[in-house]
Amino acid sequence: MSAPKLTQYKVLMFDVYGTLVDWETGILRGLEPILVGTPLASREAALTAYRNVEHDLQGRYPGMRYSELLARVHASLDARAHDRPEPAEPSGTTSASVQTSTGAIASATGAGPSESASPSPDAHTAFGQSIGAWPVFPDTRDALVALSKRFQLTVLSNVDRASFARTRRALEGPEDAPRFRFAAVYTAEDTGAYKPDPRAREYALRRVEAELGVRREEVLVVACSVSHDVKPAREIGLGTVWIARKGSLIGWDEAEGAKATFRFDTLGEMAEAVEREAKGE
Known part of the structure; x- marks a missing residue:
């Protein structure tokens, strides 16, 4: 069996706080x-x-x-x-x-x-x-813009809709000049469960298939937290990217993180890897 490729997926499903935002x-x-x-x-x-x-x-x-x-x-x-x-x-x-x-x-x-x-x-x-008001990681915005050119970007986050709204504006940019747009956002307020409860992920996967027409095997979960996202997503057969941000503590698990489909130290590194792969390098 050939090694999986980043570009074989159609949707990226992000954890936000810890992955995109320095919570x-x-x-x-x-x-x-x-x-x-x-x-x-x-x-x-x-x-x-x-x-x-x-x-x-x-x-x-x-x-x-x-x-x-x-x-x-x-x-x-x-x-x-x-x-x-x-x-x-x-x-x-x-x-x-x-x-x-x-x-x-x-x-x-x-x-x-x-x-x-x-x-x-x-x-x-x-x-x-x-x-x-929690700060965005320095590499996040440029990486999301680059990734949005090749994937539909979605969010599954343990926050509520109102709390995510300010973060969304910080990531996407102003309404009149957006950097990119998330194709879908699902919060704990929508799912009625907090990750790693499997009901949260299953809710998001059903919505992605119904709203975006993308099957679960075409969804790649991108997260820093191994315990909240990478491990439970891998255990149900999803492709996973561990963004192993240096110094992170919450959700860190080196042994389980090593089992992710892909690993990068930053989201910027992931975006660069996607571009290289797309160019056949």
């Missing part, structure tokens, strides 16, 4: 005010704690909007770092105690509206709404 830097910037001077202050400790809390909440509340889930992650990490009680469990709905109102977060953290809290409930909300 670890964005997360650390957002957490620094509450973690400085605590046992969770180091990069590894902060990101490990973040990953564990996020994963736990996503498993328990798959229907919770991601911006609200992030607000709850922030409140939980603040409590752990300062040896305070964890936020109360949501009641009534999956997002009852992580709504963006001050009173709701205050209730979750055990502080009333007139009591001082560190940080304020608004800080939890602000962290949850910071997604669109």
Whole structure:
């Protein structure tokens, strides 16, 4: 059997945060005010704690909007770092105690509206709404423009639609002068599940076939996170690209990543490889 080629695929299905966007830097910037001077202050400790809390909440509340889930992650990490009680469990709905109102977060953290809290409930909300401000990797935009000339570009992301909107504008460019356009975007809000739950990927694959007319064997999953994307996609027979960005921590798994169909250190390297392959080099 001949070796697979990048150009044999028709659709690229991207993970965004960690792959196109430097979410670890964005997360650390957002957490620094509450973690400085605590046992969770180091990069590894902060990101490990973040990953564990996020994963736990996503498993328990798959229907919770991601911006609200992030607000709850922030409140939980603040409590752990300062040896305070964890936020109360949501009641009534999956997002009852992580709504963006001050009173709701205050209730979750055990502080009333007139009591001082560190940080304020608004800080939890602000962290949850910071997604669109997370920095884009330097190679991302040019690589996406190049790849869009040969593939339909799609997204399967663990965020909500509103949170992705700002990132989408940063990646695609302004409406009147776009760099490229994503052919389809699917979020956890659409799928009703957070990756690596297989329901999220299956939802996206069904939509791609129905909307773009592309079969699953023609879809190539492109991601940095091995645990969220590369490993589960490979296990259901999809082609995979591991963007093994140097220094990444969340979702990193060297042994499983090595099993991906293709591996590159950056998206820019992948785009260059596609061009070489297309030219027969």
